[in-house]
Amino acid sequence: xxxxxxxxxxxxxxxxxxxxxxxxxxxxxxxxxxxxxxxxxxxxxxxxxxxxxxxxxxxxxxxxxxxxxxxxxxxxxxxxxxxxxxxxxxxxxxxxxxxxxxxxxxxxxxxxxxxxxxxxxxxxxxxxxxxxxxxxxxxxxxxxxxxxxxxxxxxxxxxxxxxxxxxxx
Amino acid sequence: xxxxxxxxxxxxxxxxxxxxxxxxxxxxxxxxxxxxxxxxxxxxxxxxxxxxxxxxxxxxxxxxxxxxxxxxxxxxxxxxxxxxxxxxxxxxxxxxxxxxxxxxxxxxxxxxxxxxxxxxxxxxxxxxxxxxxxxxxxxxxxxxxxxxxxxxxxxxxxxxxxxxxxxxxxxxxxxxxxxxxxxxxxxxxxxxxxxxxxxxxxxxxxxxxxxxxxxxxxxxxxxxxxxxxxxxxxxxxxxxxxxxxxxxxxxxxxxxxxxxxxxxxxxxxxxx
Numbered sequence: 258x259x260x261x262x263x264x265x266x267x268x269x270x271x272x273x274x275x276x277x278x279x280x281x282x283x284x285x286x287x288x289x290x291x292x293x294x295x296x297x298x299x300x301x302x303x304x305x306x307x308x309x310x311x312x313x314x315x316x317x318x319x320x321x322x323x324x325x326x327x328x329x330x331x332x333x334x335x336x337x338x339x340x341x342x343x344x345x346x347x348x349x350x351x352x353x354x355x356x357x358x359x360x361x362x363x364x365x366x367x368x369x370x371x372x373x374x375x376x377x378x379x380x381x382x383x384x385x386x387x388x389x390x391x392x393x394x395x396x397x398x399x400x401x402x403x404x405x406x407x408x409x410x411x412x413x414x415x416x417x418x419x420x421x422x423x424x425x426x
Numbered sequence: 427x428x429x430x431x432x433x434x435x436x437x438x439x440x441x442x443x444x445x446x447x448x449x450x451x452x453x454x455x456x457x458x459x460x461x462x463x464x465x466x467x468x469x470x471x472x473x474x475x476x477x478x479x480x481x482x483x484x485x486x487x488x489x490x491x492x493x494x495x496x497x498x499x500x501x502x503x504x505x506x507x508x509x510x511x512x513x514x515x516x517x518x519x520x521x522x523x524x525x526x527x528x529x530x531x532x533x534x535x536x537x538x539x540x541x542x543x544x545x546x547x548x549x550x551x552x553x554x555x556x557x558x559x560x561x562x563x564x565x566x567x568x569x570x571x572x573x574x575x576x577x578x579x580x581x582x583x584x585x586x587x588x589x590x591x592x593x594x595x596x597x598x599x600x601x602x603x604x605x606x607x608x609x610x611x612x613x614x615x616x617x618x619x620x621x622x623x624x625x626x627x628x629x630x631x632x633x634x635x636x637x638x639x640x641x642x643x644x645x646x647x648x649x650x651x652x653x654x655x656x657x658x659x660x661x662x663x664x665x666x667x668x669x670x671x672x673x674x675x676x677x678x679x680x681x682x683x684x685x686x687x688x689x690x691x692x693x694x695x696x697x698x
Contacts, residue, residue, distance in 0.1 A: 279480050282536070285671065288610055289538040308439050316446045325473050326536065327543035327579060334450035341443040388454060389540050390607075 262303060270318060273298050278325035281413070289402070292409040295322060296381055297417055299339055300374055304360065308344070315340035328389070335384035339377050346376050374418070375411055382407045474533075474577035477545055481533040485674075492674050499563040525640050526680045528552060530560075533577070537610040537670050542582040544568060546676060549576045559639040559679040565667040566590070566632060566643050567676055584610055584670055592645055593633040597622060600633040603645065603664070610670050612649060615662040622660065624651050630664050637687045640679060 273295040281292050298318055302311060319336030323329065339346075347355055350373045354360055362370065382403045390399050434441065530548035548554050550573050558570045560580045568582040569590075581588055586607050592615055593600035601617035615630055625648070632643040646664040654661045681687075 275476070279476075285538050288671075291538055309442050312439065312442055312446065316450070319450070324470065325476075325534075326539075327541070327545075328539065330450040330453035334447055334454065337443060337446045337450065341439065388451075 266298075266302065266314075269298060269301065270314075274318070274321050274325070277322055282326055286409065287405075290406055290409045292406065292413045293378075293381070293385075294410065294413050294417055296336075296339070296374075296377055296410065297414050299336070299343060299377060300414070300418065301362075304347070304355075304362065311343075312337060312340045331385055331388040334388055335381045338384050339381045342380060343377070346373065346380075350376065370418075371415070374414055375407075378410050378414065379403070379407050382410065470574055470577075474545065474549075474574060477533045478547060478577070481531070481547065485531070488674070495563060496675065524681060524683050526682060528554070528678045528680075530554075530578075530676050530678055532673050532676060535671075535673055537582070537584050540586055540607045542584045543571070544580040544582050544673070546578050546580060546678075547576065548678065549574050549578050551575055554578050554678055555680070557638060557684070559636075559643075559681075561639070561643055561677050561679060562668055562673060562675065563677075564669075565645050566639060567668065567673065569638055570678065582670070583613055583666075590639070591633040591636040592630050594618070594622070594624075595629040595631045595642070600635060601659075601662075603630075611666055613646070613664050613666060615664050616654065616659060618660040618662060620653065620658050620660060624648060624660060624662065626650060630662075637681055637684045638679075640681070 277293065277295040281294055284291050286292075295318060299315060302314075316333050316337045319333030320330060322332040322336075326332070350369050351360070351365060354365065365373075383399075386399045386402045386406075390402075528548065530546040530552075532544055533547050534545035536542045536544070544560075544567065546554075546560070554570060554573050556570050556573055560567045560570060566583060568580040568585070568588065570578050571581045572579045583590065583603065584605050584607075586605055588603070588605060590603040591600060592603040599618055599622045601615050603613055603615050605613045618624075628648045630645045630648065632639040632641060632645060634641040644667050646666040646668075649663040649665040651660050651662040653659070
């Protein structure tokens with residue numbers, strides 16, 4: 258069972274990287290909107306797992322996206338940030354439910370799932386564009402990009418997560 | 427000692443996060459300076475191969491449009507060739523030519539970021555070297571930055587670090603071409619003195635000061651202009667001839683006199 262979950266995660270990692278760089282990085286909707294769907298990896302990743310391994314894996318995920326899109330290492334920096342903050346976000350969103358042994362993402366309410374995903378995306382995009390643009394003089398540009406691209410990412414991530422939903426047990 | 431170990435064990439995730447964040451920011455800052463982004467680029471073996479495979483599949487979709495573009499360009503060039511008056515003076519000895527041209531195709535393009543890079547399917551094996559100029563049939567595109575065996579990344583003119591010498595076609599006043607990262611179809615020409623008369627619609631071409639591009643490669647036309655903060659130079663919005671969102675066939679230009687020019691400039695600078 259454990260090897261099965263490893264296998265799924267490896268496949269998911271590779272597929273998300275390919276989908277991100279070959280499809281969504283070329284979307285350029287309105288000239289600048291490229292949704293980032295690879296965040297779903299962090300959304301789907303099992304909850305009770307070794308945290309250090311998860312942070313390391315997220316760093317690798319961001320770095321592989323960076324290799325493809327010539328963005329230095331800003332994807333890696335923003336992904337590792339949400340990987341580190343994920344337990345805190347989950348505690349905020351799911352509250353006491355998280356303490357139960359049998360807790361699964363699929364069992365949470367839709368509002369909770371939605372909030373969890375939205376928070377991951379907004380934090381990620383904020384770090385990403387703050388690092389990419391890297392000047393407080395352009396705060397407005399950063400906010401504009403964070404808002405519009407978060408919305409697009411959220412929309413596509415929701416579509417993807419309902420298409421390939423984690424089976425309810 | 428025990429306490430230190432306890433501290434590390436307790437905060438190991440936080441420390442790991444700080445460490446990885448430092449690594450990432452370190453890479454980012456290091457590659458801010460020119461020519462150091464050698465580690466992170468899409469011309470490396472694995473990324474290049476994946477992009478090439480996807481290019482092989484998608485390149486069939488707009489063959490007809492691309493063919494039309496190339497035929498139109500051939501037609502224009504033939505027109506120039508047949509109407510050239512003094513055919514005897516044309517040099518055919520390739521050792522005396524000062525520019526070499528090779529062709530390539532774009533396998534990855536981006537224009538939505540702050541720093542955009544284009545990946546082309548020619549590399550070291552096709553004797554592409556860093557600092558060669560890249561142009562299309564419509565105008566300039568960028569400068570080769572990193573090269574691997576089969577691919578190369580090109581720093582697009584839509585990159586906030588790009589700085590190219592450009593001039594007004596009719597008056598020969600030159601300035602620098604930069605990009606403010608706002609829209610993908612306009613770039614900015616700065617450092618043109620205030621006394622220069624400007625008209626909306628004037629053509630901007632590459633200047634002679636560049637050792638990378640030949641002179642008079644088209645760039646775009648003046649869209650609007652106003653004075654900069656100091657009120658002594660124009661800040662010109664240039665709308666590009668190239669449609670940066672749709673680029674397939676490119677030409678890589680190499681100035682065979684570049685080394686000589688650079689050497690000479692260095693000598694002059696060190697004399698000061």
